[in-house]
Amino acid sequence: MKCQYELKTTHTFVVFKALAVDIDGTLTDKKRVLNCRAVEALRKLKIKVVLATGNISCFARAVAKMIGVSDIVIAENGGVVRFGYDEDDVVLGDREKCLRALEVLRRHFKVELLDFEYRKAEVCLRKNFPIEEARKILPEDVRIVDTGFAYHIIDANVSKGKALKFIADRLGLDVKDFVAIGDSENDVEMLEVAGFGVAVANADEKLKDVADLVTSKPNGDGVVEALEFLGLI
Amino acid sequence: MKCQYELKTTHTFVVFKALAVDIDGTLTDKKRVLNCRAVEALRKLKIKVVLATGNISCFARAVAKMIGVSDIVIAENGGVVRFGYDEDDVVLGDREKCLRALEVLRRHFKVELLDFEYRKAEVCLRKNFPIEEARKILPEDVRIVDTGFAYHIIDANVSKGKALKFIADRLGLDVKDFVAIGDSENDVEMLEVAGFGVAVANADEKLKDVADLVTSKPNGDGVVEALEFLGLI
Numbered sequence: 206m207k208c209q210y211e212l213k214t215t216h217t218f219v220v221f222k223a224l225a226v227d228i229d230g231t232l233t234d235k236k237r238v239l240n241c242r243a244v245e246a247l248r249k250l251k252i253k254v255v256l257a258t259g260n261i262s263c264f265a266r267a268v269a270k271m272i273g274v275s276d277i278v279i280a281e282n283g284g285v286v287r288f289g290y291d292e293d294d295v296v297l298g299d300r301e302k303c304l305r306a307l308e309v310l311r312r313h314f315k316v317e318l319l320d321f322e323y324r325k326a327e328v329c330l331r332k333n334f335p336i337e338e339a340r341k342i343l344p345e346d347v348r349i350v351d352t353g354f355a356y357h358i359i360d361a362n363v364s365k366g367k368a369l370k371f372i373a374d375r376l377g378l379d380v381k382d383f384v385a386i387g388d389s390e391n392d393v394e395m396l397e398v399a400g401f402g403v404a405v406a407n408a409d410e411k412l413k414d415v416a417d418l419v420t421s422k423p424n425g426d427g428v429v430e431a432l433e434f435l436g437l438i
Numbered sequence: 439m440k441c442q443y444e445l446k447t448t449h450t451f452v453v454f455k456a457l458a459v460d461i462d463g464t465l466t467d468k469k470r471v472l473n474c475r476a477v478e479a480l481r482k483l484k485i486k487v488v489l490a491t492g493n494i495s496c497f498a499r500a501v502a503k504m505i506g507v508s509d510i511v512i513a514e515n516g517g518v519v520r521f522g523y524d525e526d527d528v529v530l531g532d533r534e535k536c537l538r539a540l541e542v543l544r545r546h547f548k549v550e551l552l553d554f555e556y557r558k559a560e561v562c563l564r565k566n567f568p569i570e571e572a573r574k575i576l577p578e579d580v581r582i583v584d585t586g587f588a589y590h591i592i593d594a595n596v597s598k599g600k601a602l603k604f605i606a607d608r609l610g611l612d613v614k615d616f617v618a619i620g621d622s623e624n625d626v627e628m629l630e631v632a633g634f635g636v637a638v639a640n641a642d643e644k645l646k647d648v649a650d651l652v653t654s655k656p657n658g659d660g661v662v663e664a665l666e667f668l669g670l671i
Binding site for chain 1: 466469470471472474477478481493494496497499500501503504505506524552556
């Protein structure tokens with residue numbers, strides 16, 4: 206395949222055994238519409254695929270089922286993982302910390318909760334207040350991240366990277382066996398722990414800074430570009 | 439387009455204003471993998487698309503978002519409808535009736551609950567007991583349907599057809615303005631109330647009996663065939 210790309214580091218030949226890929230902004234466009242070329246590419250893969258999202262686990266498992274990849278998913282930015290469609294959620298984040306932080310935010314901003322009834326490990330908020338101001342007042346046991354689609358108050362001990370390590374251990378893999386692909390700041394830790402990190406062209410600068418490869422194409426087309434570059438399809 | 443099909447009734451020329459389509463077994467195959475040809479076809483439509491499923495509302499809204507159609511969905515076989523991604527569920531079914539019926543079933547069979555925590559209007563069960571035996575002992579205020587993927591205990595007053603009528607009223611449409619496409623017995627009422635009913639080739643005989651059109655192709659390819667036949671794409 207011929208593609209223009211920016212390779213940030215050099216790697217000796219490695220056989221990657223699994224893929225972790227973000228959904229919104231990576232497999233989808235800004236409108237959160239799935240890129241069918243990326244879907245077809247994921248279906249061709251011979252390796253395990255883990256979807257990793259800031260969205261809720263029942264959203265993640267629905268997308269995994271529809272795409273037809275493994276039912277192992279990371280949801281709520283690493284606060285929840287699920288190993289099968291009909292299995293129970295494994296909750297890795299402490300929602301109580303996030304609820305206490307929510308009360309702090311409420312004293313300063315008029316916040317709008319999203320998917321409150323479904324979230325088990327974090328609090329998701331409409332992007333209608335200044336996040337930098339929020340960062341100054343939030344307790345240290347949580348952090349707030351902008352996924353591009355919403356703000357998320359997350360247990361400081363939780364990340365997609367830690368959740369991927371948890372999954373790799375359970376699967377008997379080294380987290381370095383994973384390729385990770387994402388677009389936003391909530392993917393930083395996942396790209397850092399993976400064996401090879403890819404930022405799609407539309408990614409945040411923070412993510413591009415830690416990526417091994419920044420694709421020339423955005424969203425799902427960037428995912429296809431990366432999988433072709435790595436010889437996985 | 440040239441396609442072999444079985445047209446069950448004759449219709450004068452009608453302009454359909456909306457589409458209601460089932461997900462599992464209709465837009466997906468047996469493995470519940472989304473048919474990308476059908477997805478691309480739905481995206482081309484100029485009319486409103488309502489996804490109608492026996493699955494939970496957060497599954498339905500995820501699929502609607504990924505496909506990129508309107509966020510109006512029918513979930514839990516008509517027990518729940520949702521008019522927008524961030525809107526609340528409108529619960530049309532009485533889950534208490536279903537829970538009482540569940541206790542009756544438990545006296546006779548070892549049942550396995552599915553998505554129990556997420557279901558608001560019905561009870562979903564693994565297909566591991568004889569449904570005809572269950573029908574003989576269930577109270578009359580519920581019915582049990584086989585969607586092909588699971589058994590569902592549903593409030594007898596609820597159906598995808600009644601939910602579609604509810605949505606049509608809210609949208610200021612006549613339910614006859616809808617084309618409805620499905621594959622299983624839980625789609626029967628939806629096809630009956632719609633202006634034109636389509637059963638894909640893999641559909642239950644019960645559904646084919648009430649369909650205006652039975653496609654020659656199964657699943658998503660049948661959806662594309664029907665949309666082409668109706669001149670909607």
